[in-house]
Amino acid sequence: xxxxxxxxxEVCLSPALLHLYDVKNxxxxxxxxxRATSTxxxxxxxxxxxxIPVASVEECVSIGRQLGAITAGERDGKIAxxxxxxxxxxxxxxxxxxxxxxxLTTTNGTKLLHMAKDAIQIITGSFPNISAVCDYLVAQQQNxxxxxxxxxxxxxxxxxxxxxxxxSRIKSHFHMNCDSALAAETLYNTAKPDVYKFMQGAxxxxxxxxxxxxxxxxxxxxxxxxxxxxxxxxxxxxVG
Amino acid sequence: xxxxxxxxxEVCLSPALLHLYDVKNxxxxxxxxxRATSTxxxxxxxxxxxxIPVASVEECVSIGRQLGAITAGERDGKIAxxxxxxxxxxxxxxxxxxxxxxxLTTTNGTKLLHMAKDAIQIITGSFPNISAVCDYLVAQQQNxxxxxxxxxxxxxxxxxxxxxxxxSRIKSHFHMNCDSALAAETLYNTAKPDVYKFMQGAxxxxxxxxxxxxxxxxxxxxxxxxxxxxxxxxxxxxVG
Numbered sequence: 383x384x385x386x387x388x389x390x391x392e393v394c395l396s397p398a399l400l401h402l403y404d405v406k407n408x409x410x411x412x413x414x415x416x417r418a419t420s421t422x423x424x425x426x427x428x429x430x431x432x433x434i435p436v437a438s439v440e441e442c443v444s445i446g447r448q449l450g451a452i453t454a455g456e457r458d459g460k461i462a463x464x465x466x467x468x469x470x471x472x473x474x475x476x477x478x479x480x481x482x483x484x485x486l487t488t489t490n491g492t493k494l495l496h497m498a499k500d501a502i503q504i505i506t507g508s509f510p511n512i513s514a515v516c517d518y519l520v521a522q523q524q525n526x527x528x529x530x531x532x533x534x535x536x537x538x539x540x541x542x543x544x545x546x547x548x549x550s551r552i553k554s555h556f557h558m559n560c561d562s563a564l565a566a567e568t569l570y571n572t573a574k575p576d577v578y579k580f581m582q583g584a585x586x587x588x589x590x591x592x593x594x595x596x597x598x599x600x601x602x603x604x605x606x607x608x609x610x611x612x613x614x615x616x617x618x619x620x621v622g
Numbered sequence: 623x624x625x626x627x628x629x630x631x632e633v634c635l636s637p638a639l640l641h642l643y644d645v646k647n648x649x650x651x652x653x654x655x656x657r658a659t660s661t662x663x664x665x666x667x668x669x670x671x672x673x674i675p676v677a678s679v680e681e682c683v684s685i686g687r688q689l690g691a692i693t694a695g696e697r698d699g700k701i702a703x704x705x706x707x708x709x710x711x712x713x714x715x716x717x718x719x720x721x722x723x724x725x726l727t728t729t730n731g732t733k734l735l736h737m738a739k740d741a742i743q744i745i746t747g748s749f750p751n752i753s754a755v756c757d758y759l760v761a762q763q764q765n766x767x768x769x770x771x772x773x774x775x776x777x778x779x780x781x782x783x784x785x786x787x788x789x790s791r792i793k794s795h796f797h798m799n800c801d802s803a804l805a806a807e808t809l810y811n812t813a814k815p816d817v818y819k820f821m822q823g824a825x826x827x828x829x830x831x832x833x834x835x836x837x838x839x840x841x842x843x844x845x846x847x848x849x850x851x852x853x854x855x856x857x858x859x860x861v862g
Contacts, residue, residue: 395777398638402775535642537635539801561779564823565809572808583804 389525391556393545393563397494398535409524410501411515411548414491414531415508415540416586417469420602422486423511424471426621427608429480433619435492439464442487452479455487459589462487470598471510471608490531495614498529504614505622509544510607516551518611518622526556528563539569539584540603543577546570577603629765631796633785633803637734638775649764650741651755651788654731654771655748655780656826657709659852660842662726663751664711666861667848669720673859675732679704682727692719695727699829702727710838711750711848730771735854738769744854745862749784750847756791758851758862766796768803779809779824780843783817786810817843
């Protein structure tokens with residue numbers, strides 16, 4: 383296969399840039415490392431039946447009530463008013479979450495997921511499921527957009543680093559002509575020897591550390607702790 | 623002075639993200655390394671009286687005719703139809719440009735400049751005038767936004783690297799809480815040993831190299847070849 387017959391691999395650093403990408407002809411990976419997509423794969427890994435991502439707290443409450451499901455989500459890094467559970471992967475161990483449904487809303491991740499609805503396929507990615515994500519993307523042989531959820535549209539370090547980690551693993555299978563992908567990969571290569579330490583300069587690290595969430599951060603930056611593939615089907619995230 | 627009394631230093635990686643920043647209370651540095659802002663400082667360094675940045679080719683032609691000025695600009699990296707000069711710094715040596723006025727339009731740089739019109743002050747930055755830019759920013763003690771012109775709103779490597787070079791030089795004078803600034807600085811530190819070589823992976827390098835413009839690229843990545851400060855006053859760029 384020549385270079386130009388390969389599918390493309392691109393990185394979108396903020397939802398506010400997604401309109402520049404050919405979403406319709408691509409698989410989109412939703413990336414919200416701290417902490418939505420890390421928590422999604424963790425809950426599914428621990429046996430959750432499915433996760434329903436919704437945009438607003440109101441929808442979360444109302445669908446949760448209809449289905450008798452667990453309502454979860456945060457606004458500005460804290461459990462949203464009216465919801466029962468937050469956005470920490472440690473809130474969803476197997477003995478709590480097995481066979482249950484979660485309705486989830488987050489500041490950034492669920493918003494991007496809804497923006498990408500015309501994609502060939504939507505999956506979610508984070509360090510805890512990086513191998514499952516990479517294996518899937520290589521196998522599909524479709525164009526890929528690694529979509530960073532960012533923080534209120536501001537580019538953030540953790541999502542960029544994860545995008546870079548994926549680029550570094552799978553780029554030989556793709557055609558790449560995207561400076562954001564090159565930047566993300568270069569940043570990841572710099573951070574790789576100690577991602578946790580590198581992240582200490584980042585804005586969201588400091589925001590979460592104030593809430594005492596260093597343990598969450600460390601888990602969310604560690605590869606393959608919950609190595610399943612969350613796949614969006616009919617508006618629900620299930621194990622692919 | 624404590625950390626939080628210092629003015630802020632932020633990087634905006636694309637014009638499509640500028641609405642997220644407090645432009646009104648900041649100095650904005652317009653960065654379009656390949657090649658608009660490199661050419662702007664070069665023409666002023668070589669004695670141009672002033673440069674009038676305009677958004678469209680039509681305006682460029684009409685204002686150029688009114689003033690008897692030199693019309694210059696590119697679209698997609700080539701001289702725009704109807705204009706007489708392009709976007710290469712080598713088109714503006716002293717014996718051609720001294721005391722003359724240029725009306726300039728470019729794909730990305732002039733657009734961002736018009737978007738930032740409410741800033742405290744607009745200046746333009748590029749490697750050929752990096753020291754003048756840094757000295758000015760440190761002296762002003764105002765909030766700073768390093769605004770990358772990008773490529774049709776897509777994040778690009780060269781503008782990001784220049785922003786990173788500025789961050790690395792002046793950050794000790796500012797309060798920084800911006801992942802884009804941290805990313806830009808980290809990328810610049812990686813590229814620094816050989817910026818030209820590092821840039822060979824970037825999309826715009828490949829676009830310009832196809833037109834045989836390696837000499838332009840090398841000049842545009844070299845510090846202080848035209849070390850003046852272009853300052854926007856009443857819609858005109860003059861030496862500050």
